[in-house]
Amino acid sequence: MRAAVNEKFGGPEVLEVRQLPDPHAGPGQLRVRVSAAGLNAMDWMFIADDDSGRRLREARASHPGLAMTLPSVFGHDFAGVIDEVGDGVDGFAVGDRVFGGALSRAVADYAVVVPDEVHHTPDGVDDITAATLDVAARTASAALAVIEPGADDTILVGGAAGGVGVFAVQLARIAGARVIGTASEGSFDYLRTLGAEPVQYGEGLDARVRALAPTGITAATDLFGTETANVALELGVPPARISMIAGQLPGITTVAGFHAVPGTLEHVAALIAKGTLEVPIAATYPIEKIREAVTLQVSRHGRGKIVVTL
Known part of the structure; x- marks a missing residue:
């Protein structure tokens, strides 16, 4: 699969699109064919080679299972379609449209997640929009x-x-x-x-x-x-x-x-589906232009959300 990878800490220039082995869903897991990944300030701050980046990585390392190792896949928010369901998973099926968060797994063709990390995408919400929510x-x-x-x-x-x-x-x-x-x-x-x-x-x-x-x-x-x-x-x-x-x-x-209460994302997605809430998209970039996408995110001059498409 294609994936945006950083092998060292730094700015957008450290990101490269690499071919990695396809991951597969094990027991209790789902595999999502990712179609879009929304960017957040925290994404580039995690890889930044400065004091803020180091503090964020230290905070992340204090939580079991969240320590960041290199090389690392970039990004967190995503949307796509389930294409593998592991044993013991209920409530999801191959072909379901979903969105959610996959820390250091999002900007890649496939993301393996657990059910708690994903939510069903309602009709009326496209994947680019859904990828901005988590x-x-x-x-x-x-x-x-x-x-x-x-x-x-x-x-x-x-x-x-x-x-x-x-x-x-x-x-x-x-x-x-x-x-x-x-x-x-x-x-x-x-x-x-x-x-x-x-x-x-x-x-x-x-x-x-x-x-x-x-x-x-x-x-x-x-x-x-x-x-x-x-x-x-x-x-x-x-x-x-x-x-x-x-x-x-x-x-x-x-x-x-x-800190958000359970059901927050379902509530927001429903508002979008009804046309009550709009998610402005500042720009979309193909994965091959991940550096340009992150450069715009780092600049904080984008009006709305920036999304990488796969």
Whole structure:
């Protein structure tokens, strides 16, 4: 099979498309013929040759079975069709369309997974869209669960135009909240299409938010660093109504995708199938252009999700 592989740590330039032996489903396993793999910030951060990358790999190594060894297949999120079912597996059959997450197995023609790692893809959701859901949708849902948005809320979302932000903005709007989203000015029109009121991040953010919301904001989620969370505190938002995914501040809850409640992905996929939620696709690349795909992901300039096709 083809697979995007890194034999050393570094930037996108360390990724190569290699031919690897086809894996097969053993007892309790499924094999998925992967058609699309969605990219996330964590994918390239795991292979980065810097302090952040090392800290992530150390955190991963602290969980049994998750230690990263080289060479490694790149990526996590995927979608495709089951083509092998191992003994003892119930609820899945050859030919089922599925999506999910396969850590260090996704950007390859085949991924061997266990049933807990996959979900049935509903009619009305294509594989490119389904391949974007596992990390971003669960992370957005977990971040919003902390602040419990509702119709009386005005929420500040930091990093609103990013891969997690596109889910957080729409899920908060579906819950009835008013959403103000931080972004660069070039993403303002894009954020408006998602239902957010855009605001420029950076110095003076507090004053710009006050101008947009004179009566104040009631909650915030910071999907990039700590700027949005700090501004929310300055504007009087209680720490209990602020969440973060990529930073830490005293009294504020930091979450990850694994904190999402069971059924989150099924719920989000159903919203997409009904046309209630949209996943903007910034770009698609064939596996042979994996370096170009990851370069765009690393730049953080893609408006929406980036997907590799196989």
